[in-house]
Amino acid sequence: MDRPGGPIVPAMHHFRRLIPALVLLLLLPLAEAGARWEGSPTLDRIAARGEVRVGLTGDYKPFSWEEPQGHFEGLDVDLAEALAADLDARLVIVRTSWPTLMEDLKAGKYDIGMGGISVTEERKEQALFSAPLLTDGKAPIARCEDKARFATLEEIDREGVTLIVNPGGTNEKFARANIRKARLVLHKDNATIFEEIAAGRADVMITDAIETRIVAREHPELCAINPDKPFTRAEKAYLLPQDKAWKARVDEWLAAMEASGEKRKIFGKWVE
The missing domain is CATH 3.40.190.10 (Periplasmic binding protein-like II)
Structure with missing residues (x-):
């Protein structure tokens, strides 16, 4: 039986016509993602x-x-x-x-x-x-007994002070750009560098503030100095x-x- 305006079209017929469009919509994000990664x-x-x-x-x-x-x-x-x-x-x-x-x-x-x-x-x-x-930024770490001595770059860069640093990275670059009077010692093994400070063979190191906090937890004799106010920001x-x-x-x-x-x-x- 027809109703006014034309014949009744079964709902399933409409759904079948929509399937290709729905599949396309589902695959489009995958295709776009693939296009973004092409040529890598x-x-x-x-x-x-x-x-x-x-x-x-x-x-x-x-x-x-x-x-x-x-x-x-x-x-x-x-x-x-x-x-x-x-x-x-x-x-x-x-x-x-x-x-x-x-x-x-x-x-x-x-x-x-x-x-x-x-x-x-x-x-x-x-x-x-x-x-x-x-x-983060560069901050000093030293023996806790010397914490008050090395709060600023000016206090670190003095004759008689030994600053230790690991070579090849931003720590060495910062030290060479800012240290003129203190003695600069390169220590190749970053895994043992803080032991040099604890043993008194070096006075201070300037490294990233996040590292000074971690090291100070593991070495109670060492103190992070003003890690919340680093010398630089990077x-x-x-x-x-x-x-x-x-x-x-x-x-x-x-x-x-x-x-x-x-x-x-x-x-x-x-x-x-």
């Missing part, structure tokens, strides 16, 4: 090998620390594991160092550098950085090859970690 040699390599290579120095608490038998742990080790899971890839940790950090990246030894890397103009000329993880982020699609993928993952609260949870485990 890093992502292509990760997919082909089934592994993501993360460069870590293993000498900078709380970001990464190498224990005996080559075991790595720390804030960025946990985040590296989360990134690998998000990429559906196996995590491979590549040992790098502050002096060879940029050379190893350019040589393609790792896909992403993690572990408390500061964003600098010099590094930005050669690589890309992810969205910032945190903002962002820390992940170091990436000049691959914009790979950077976009890492930034998207970081945003998701932030939104889910997982990043805050990992930071809380190692920092708070």
Whole structure:
């Protein structure tokens, strides 16, 4: 029976006509995501090998620390594991160092550098950085009995003071730019550098404020000096090859970690 205005069209007929459009709407986000990642040699390599290579120095608490038998742990080790899971890839940790950090990246030894890397103009000329993880700055750490002696750069940069620093990174760069009178000692092993201060073979070190807090907890004889008022301000982020699609993928993952609260949870485990 017809009703006024024309025949009754079965609802199933309309639904069948809508199916192609619904499928297109469901597939569109996937297609757009795929388009964003097209042309990324890093992502292509990760997919082909089934592994993501993360460069870590293993000498900078709380970001990464190498224990005996080559075991790595720390804030960025946990985040590296989360990134690998998000990429559906196996995590491979590549040992790098502050002096060879940029050379190893350019040589393609790792896909992403993690572990408390500061964003600098010099590094930005050669690589890309992810969205910032945190903002930090340079602050002193010394024996607690000497805490009052080294509150300012002027008090540190005096004759008779021995400032110790690990080579190849922003700590050495800062020291060479600001220290003129104090004796500057380079100590290659960042894992034992604070023992030199505790033993009295050096007076003070200037490093990132976050590290001074962590070290002071582990060495009661050492005190972080004004970590809430550092000498400088700098962002820390992940170091990436000049691959914009790979950077976009890492930034998207970081945003998701932030939104889910997982990043805050990992930071809380190692920092708070």
